[in-house]
Amino acid sequence: MATRAANIADIDHALAVAAELSATFAEGAAARDGDRVLPHAQVRALKHSGLLTLSVPVAHGGLAAPASVLAEVFRLLAHGDPSLAQIPHSHYTFLEALRLQGTATQQAFFYEKVMQGALFANAQSERGPYPVDVDATTLVRDGEHYLLEGRKYYCTGALFADWVIVRASVPGRPGDTPTSSTPKALAFVPAGTAGLEVVDDWDGMGQRTTASGTVTLDGVRVPAERVVAFTPIFGAPSVYGARAQLLHAALDVGIATAALAEGVRQVGKARPHFEAGVDTAADDPTVVQLAGELTVTVRGAQALLAEAGRAVDAAATDLDSERAAAASVAVGVAKVAAARASLEASSALFELGGTRSASGAANLSRYWRDARTHTLHDATRWKLQHIGRYTLSGTKPPRHGQL
Template sequence: MLAMHGSKEKMMTSYQTIIQNHQPLAPARYTAKRIIKNDAEALQIATELSQSFKEKSIQRDAERVLPFDEIEAFSQSGLWAITVPKRYGGAEVSSLTLAKIIALFSGVDGSIGQIPQNHFYALEVLRNTGTEQQKQRLYQEVLSGLRLGNALAEFKPKNASLKQTQIKAIETGYVINGEKFYCTGSLFAHRIPTLVIDEEGREYLAFVRSDSEGLSLIDNWTGFGQRVTGSGGVKFTQVFVAAEDVIPFDSAFQHPTLVGPFAQLMHAAIEVGIARAAFEEALKRVHAARPWIDSNVDAAAQDPLTIYEIGRVAADVHASEALLKHAALTIDEVRLNTNVETIAKASIAVAKIRAHSTETALKASSKLIELAGSRGSQSVDGLDRFWRNARVHTLHDAARWKYYFIGNYVLNDIFPPRRGTL
């Protein structure tokens, strides 16, 4: 049974009724208010909407109020459909535009910035492995306002690469049995793309309706950061899925595709957004702080050691933003000429920003609290949320392995592995 946090008044109307007896939350009717046509329109809407989410960001984090209203507004804006290819009626924005938009929302609220990541990821898998009929139907649903969650990760297998959630063919389609964890965005989703394995060991992505019988959404995410991502569990007990809602997954990595680099670019954008926001908040706090007693200056902004630390963070944030831009441009360049060599090039470009953004987000968010002084520790200001969000999100992938793959590529000409975690 899905246990909700926060007042029901804060939830959007279609999510107010919770079905008991371990039944999932019935999905809202989705009708997007607009279809975005180009990159400029997407950036303008994202800039305006992200700023409107600032007001209650501290409260959402402190009280763990799940952002149902914000996610509804986010998807209603048309932003959740911006990667739909033009031939299917979407804007098909550049990877750079998408990265900028994710960074904008992540700077306001790291959780909100992460929630649509798996939605865009599933759409990229669909682009690469779905049939023409599946693309036409699912892309149209997304243009109409459909939100996708995810049920990819599992916590029971000894190795993260092993999957136990099974899909089995029946006369009318398939049934799924298993349990998933860290299912970011699924509490807000209409369909939940689920990574499953068949009896022959093949992996598929099943676009399961969130109101399916036998599906349970479990709000049990207790991470100290990214607290309102809705990253709980999903349990499947004889859950039916139609054959037309199942697409190959493993082939997206057996052949050279951009699925992996594209996914990792979005993760990097989340961290870059957090880093930029933490840095800008640090500038405000330093101007309001008192100088250290040994500095012999009248204002903290005149303290030479504070100036030094701000300069270091400024350089790192700018470097991360430059690496993010380079990686995004590389992905779009490679999309026009995809092969083993170019995919490796894109993967390494993304690995560079993932490694750097991990360190920058942690440094910027930590220095924010340090330079704000003891006043920065007050819970009413919620400055710790930047570091907590950065720390939890950067656990998604190990930066040390990014450096290893980069080093092996530039030193030994060894291509990095193709998978969703690079």
């Protein structure tokens, strides 16, 4: 990095910066989505803003911001542009993995990169034929280095990243077929490394500018000091997965709050229904009813997000299996509510705005497309299973990266 990221003085400053960026990101968001113009300038602004340093420990120059603060930052950014908000999600998640499993030397090295404005992005997801908990991508020891081989998909933000973080299986012997029990590690690979290719082939109907393309890894050499164990994170009580899911929920709540605000703007442009006998759409009792119902849904999701953030913070402060489970369940509840709110608000805005809101030029469908695309990331039906079992029998949810 040529210059260091801007300094974030405290939590209030962080939220103010996020709100300012949110407003900036909202400008042109519809056009970027419509034409799939990747937000290079906006990502540069994010890197420079200092927000990427929030979870860096105080000893290394950051604020060690709690999860609840990160969640509100994400909600604000998603309110402006959900695609842009999705890009740094893995950045914060991998910083948490580094905090939990990195050596002191690794932490010092990578925290300094982040303080200089570096963005981490993910290369985690794969396609069949294996179940989703199996990584066919392998990391095999080769002297002082590892060799990384494989292909990853949905690698959000990888085109913008300074470091691509690859999750891979570490087989006991070269040639072993990875299984769900094969240990996994994270390989920190700088952009431009030989054998690393990022392909801009993301064609999702929503979140069109996240650059969630394909990453191919062909004999990538990774120094041992840039490999961080991943599997041990889940060997003991942890809020690693809950933190990651909290930020996903925050993104959905941000879509919901933005869609509600857009719906209100559309009411101001709409004509009242003739049967209402009123002069403005805002006085139509059916519109009033819809706005009231929608406000309850969206504000409820916001409140549950805040509650889940507090639960994650409390568990992180005094961690044991009971608090970790309670935090995971709280996040699960927030995630379900956020998914419902984002889908409902992004659909109902058309009822609030009437026929003119369906104009292709306005591109208001992006709210629903973003919500529907992002809520597919992690099935809420499984959240409901874990919530129900916890409620009925006190069964703790499993430990993995989705909880």
